[in-house]
Amino acid sequence: MKRLTLFALLLAVPALAQAPAQIQRATLMSAFDLDGEGADVDQVIEAVAIIDDGSVTGTDYTIAAQPDVCRLLDLTIVDTDLSAGTLTVTGTGCLGEAKSCAFAFTAGDDTGVQTLTCTDGEGAYIATVTEVETGTMTGESDETFALGYSTGVGEGWQMWGRKNAADPLGRLSVNPFGHFDERKKISTSGSLSTTVAAVDTDEDPFALVSAGDLLIVQIDGVSYERKVTARASADSITVSDPGLNIPAAGVTFRWKKAYFSSNPDHLLAVPVNGQRTVTFDWSVDANANTGGVVTSFDCTAERLEFPTDRWVEVDTTTVASTSTQANTTESLNLELTLYTYCRFGLEFGTGDDADSADEDINVAVSVMR
Numbered sequence: 452m453k454r455l456t457l458f459a460l461l462l463a464v465p466a467l468a469q470a471p472a473q474i475q476r477a478t479l480m481s482a483f484d485l486d487g488e489g490a491d492v493d494q495v496i497e498a499v500a501i502i503d504d505g506s507v508t509g510t511d512y513t514i515a516a517q518p519d520v521c522r523l524l525d526l527t528i529v530d531t532d533l534s535a536g537t538l539t540v541t542g543t544g545c546l547g548e549a550k551s552c553a554f555a556f557t558a559g560d561d562t563g564v565q566t567l568t569c570t571d572g573e574g575a576y577i578a579t580v581t582e583v584e585t586g587t588m589t590g591e592s593d594e595t596f597a598l599g600y601s602t603g604v605g606e607g608w609q610m611w612g613r614k615n616a617a618d619p620l621g622r623l624s625v626n627p628f629g630h631f632d633e634r635k636k637i638s639t640s641g642s643l644s645t646t647v648a649a650v651d652t653d654e655d656p657f658a659l660v661s662a663g664d665l666l667i668v669q670i671d672g673v674s675y676e677r678k679v680t681a682r683a684s685a686d687s688i689t690v691s692d693p694g695l696n697i698p699a700a701g702v703t704f705r706w707k708k709a710y711f712s713s714n715p716d717h718l719l720a721v722p723v724n725g726q727r728t729v730t731f732d733w734s735v736d737a738n739a740n741t742g743g744v745v746t747s748f749d750c751t752a753e754r755l756e757f758p759t760d761r762w763v764e765v766d767t768t769t770v771a772s773t774s775t776q777a778n779t780t781e782s783l784n785l786e787l788t789l790y791t792y793c794r795f796g797l798e799f800g801t802g803d804d805a806d807s808a809d810e811d812i813n814v815a816v817s818v819m820r
Contacts, residue, residue: 496598497513498596505585538584612627631659647687727784740800747767749795751763
């Protein structure tokens, strides 16, 4: 994998005019591979007869597969005589939140693709489906439904960081500069290795770490970041190349959780209020999808506790299918704007390769005060 290099933003500032610049940096994506296919209307549940009091947990409805990534789910219905009844889908959303979404049948013809309405007021962006139920159905005869997605993934946002508490409206966000501190020591037994293990196997330092998370260690005063590619146990993980040389005595570490969301109501964005500049450095080092990779650099002037649906597109780039994009720097002078958040999103023109090959997309951000 080609390593992503952050370029420093150089500004000539008179010594007495301003205080020394303070820069925060965060890696948002490294060798990122979305693996989100195009439309698949029966990905989760294949077309099945609608019955009274049906349930996934019984023998009536069977989950064929989970969504490939967290994305907007909908129903495809064939309706002949059904006049009333409710179908409910429960599961988890993009950031691990509980989701409950439903469709209420009417006396009219509900044949076709139908939208689910969720109790949180947001769309049915679901990562994992745990239950599908139908209650008392009126007039059912030979109706069917399928659960999946009639559209592609759409724009999505990947970020390493720490999830914030819900805002006053109950919405979720992630802090890209946030992390978790782990005081239990880890080591590679002194050799250059991608296998990182606990110094004391009774301590389980990786109990909360998952594949895809970001490991941060400091060795001899130098900080290293490595993506967790596999987790063998709470005592052992594998990280991305190049390997690390952690002394046998061990070091403590930090880590960031990996988050991905295609739900526009989630705030996977960089706080920039009061900053001088924001800079995104990104590259597409491998590109196996169809329709190309479309990037979007957006900002908003909204405050977190108020609606953040008024995003302004600062720049967008389309990297054609099978093409690559060398490291690209996009910077915005925030002293000329009132922006409070900026984000970097991705969308595939049609869909990706569904794991036949990996994309390799890398994004880092820096903000300067």
